[in-house]
Amino acid sequence: MNLLRTPDDRFRLLPDFDYTPRYGLVPDGEGGEISMCYVETGPDDGPIVLLLHGEPTWSYLYRHVMRVLAEAGVRAVAVDLVGFGRSDKPVDLGDHSYARHVEWVRALAFDVLDLHDVTLVGQDWGGLIGLRLVAENPDRFGAVVAANTGLPTGDHAMPGVWWAFRKAVEQSKSLDIGRFVQSGCLTSLPDEVLAAYDAPFPDDSYKAGPRAMPTLVATTPEDPATQANRDAWTALARWDKPFLVAFSDGDPITGAMAPLLSGTVPGAEGIEHPVIEGAGHFLQEDAGDRLGAAIARFVAESVTT
Numbered sequence: 473m474n475l476l477r478t479p480d481d482r483f484r485l486l487p488d489f490d491y492t493p494r495y496g497l498v499p500d501g502e503g504g505e506i507s508m509c510y511v512e513t514g515p516d517d518g519p520i521v522l523l524l525h526g527e528p529t530w531s532y533l534y535r536h537v538m539r540v541l542a543e544a545g546v547r548a549v550a551v552d553l554v555g556f557g558r559s560d561k562p563v564d565l566g567d568h569s570y571a572r573h574v575e576w577v578r579a580l581a582f583d584v585l586d587l588h589d590v591t592l593v594g595q596d597w598g599g600l601i602g603l604r605l606v607a608e609n610p611d612r613f614g615a616v617v618a619a620n621t622g623l624p625t626g627d628h629a630m631p632g633v634w635w636a637f638r639k640a641v642e643q644s645k646s647l648d649i650g651r652f653v654q655s656g657c658l659t660s661l662p663d664e665v666l667a668a669y670d671a672p673f674p675d676d677s678y679k680a681g682p683r684a685m686p687t688l689v690a691t692t693p694e695d696p697a698t699q700a701n702r703d704a705w706t707a708l709a710r711w712d713k714p715f716l717v718a719f720s721d722g723d724p725i726t727g728a729m730a731p732l733l734s735g736t737v738p739g740a741e742g743i744e745h746p747v748i749e750g751a752g753h754f755l756q757e758d759a760g761d762r763l764g765a766a767i768a769r770f771v772a773e774s775v776t777t
Contacts, residue, residue: 474567516547524592524593525550527597540764587612589614606707618715624690625690
């Protein structure tokens, strides 16, 4: 597998993100290894929250959430997906698959970090991957927070705004990562924050991950990921551990998934699910402090129940 690694100097002077990068090696699926990066904060003995980002962001997205969680005594671990952030970046689009991304995160979280009793926080692709991990490794997780995400099987049509995004990614000669992140926010992001989202991608040769991810979403019942996602829904329909649905009020891409998740997962019953007001698809940017506070309250309640 042909891999690129973003030079470290691209990540200098990141605003509000002075966490020390840490790395773990996971099998690439072809007999080699891939280096995945993660950052963490909070007490070593605190309850563990695994933060998974989506497309086309990286762990930088969780910087405000991580601060709030650490102040609440939570150990927050934020991973860079393969192809994003400081993690290695396969050059070929064909090296990316839904199943591989699930396995890469599983290997880092469980084989490398040996995490147990984890609370998953998944947004966008972080949920598509994370909910599969929960369904396939239920003994490793103690709770779940689903935030602006879903688990598509191709049995229902994706919204038009998502198809417009996919078309833009597929047809663009040069992906403007910062612009795509801004388009998913209701607030205006400062130039230095937009630069932080551009940082992992010195040129388009590094952007196979962002280009591939929209094409990996199951959009037809015949999609390669469909059966595994259907199996995950079956498992989630039996999940009776705490499950929080924390969606924003301004996400046209995933909004319809909130009632489906809260109505399907037994662990969501009897929980007050917050609606994060004034936030778009990337609610961590628009309302990171409020999302962090909601997660911290949920973790505290989950640990005591």
